[in-house]
Amino acid sequence: MIITGRINAYILLVGIACLWQPTAQAQQIETGTEILKQLRLQELQERSAASRAKQLHYELQVAEAESAIRQLQQPSTAAKQSAATESETTQVALIGWTERQGQLRYLLRVDERIVRVWDGIANSAGLLVKRDDDRLSVSIGKATYQLELLHEHY
Incomplete structure (x- = not known):
């Protein structure tokens, strides 16, 4: 206590x-x-x-992107002429292809570039490849190129 x-x-x-x-x-x-x-x-x-x-x-950034989109949607006449001459002189060649899970992937030479693209799916550069029997349709923008496949290639 x-x-x-x-x-x-x-x-x-x-x-x-x-x-x-x-x-x-x-x-x-x-x-x-x-x-x-x-x-x-x-x-x-x-x-x-x-x-x-x-x-x-x-x-x-949004304003710059919107401006760039507007410029792409409305190309100048010089750009239109340049695109027209470019599409006339574009060279497309099939280098080869592979198959993964039942889907074809093509290796193409477009002018001086080597490009990979899946069958029926456009790539980031705007290339679209579709196969019809013994032909390959390659679309680049508004231009379409037909490649004939020889039987010995597949």
């Missing part, structure tokens, strides 16, 4: 001592709270600025 009384007396003394210094602690708490508020406000402002910058960057 003596020990319990001493502990209770110590707790009472500490409580009284805390009562003597409430203004200093209150000021420290208030100062700390103000600092936290300022830091949170600064963080929110930085996030807002970063968010605005990201939004503006995204809007700029």
Whole structure:
């Protein structure tokens, strides 16, 4: 009981001592709270600025993409003439093909490029290959080329 009384007396003394210094602690708490508020406000402002910058960057990318799409949809007369002469001089040759899971994949030489394309599926360059018996139709944009397959090749 003596020990319990001493502990209770110590707790009472500490409580009284805390009562003597409430203004200093209150000021420290208030100062700390103000600092936290300022830091949170600064963080929110930085996030807002970063968010605005990201939004503006995204809007700029969208505008550039829309502009590029418009330009592609309405080619100039020089580009039309260039495309017409290019399609007239395009050379297409079948190098070979492979079969995977029942689907054919062709290896073509288009002018100086080597291109791989699945049968009936257009690739990213806009090439489409379709096989009809002993013929191969190769579509490049609006131009279509017919390749005749010889029996010894398959």
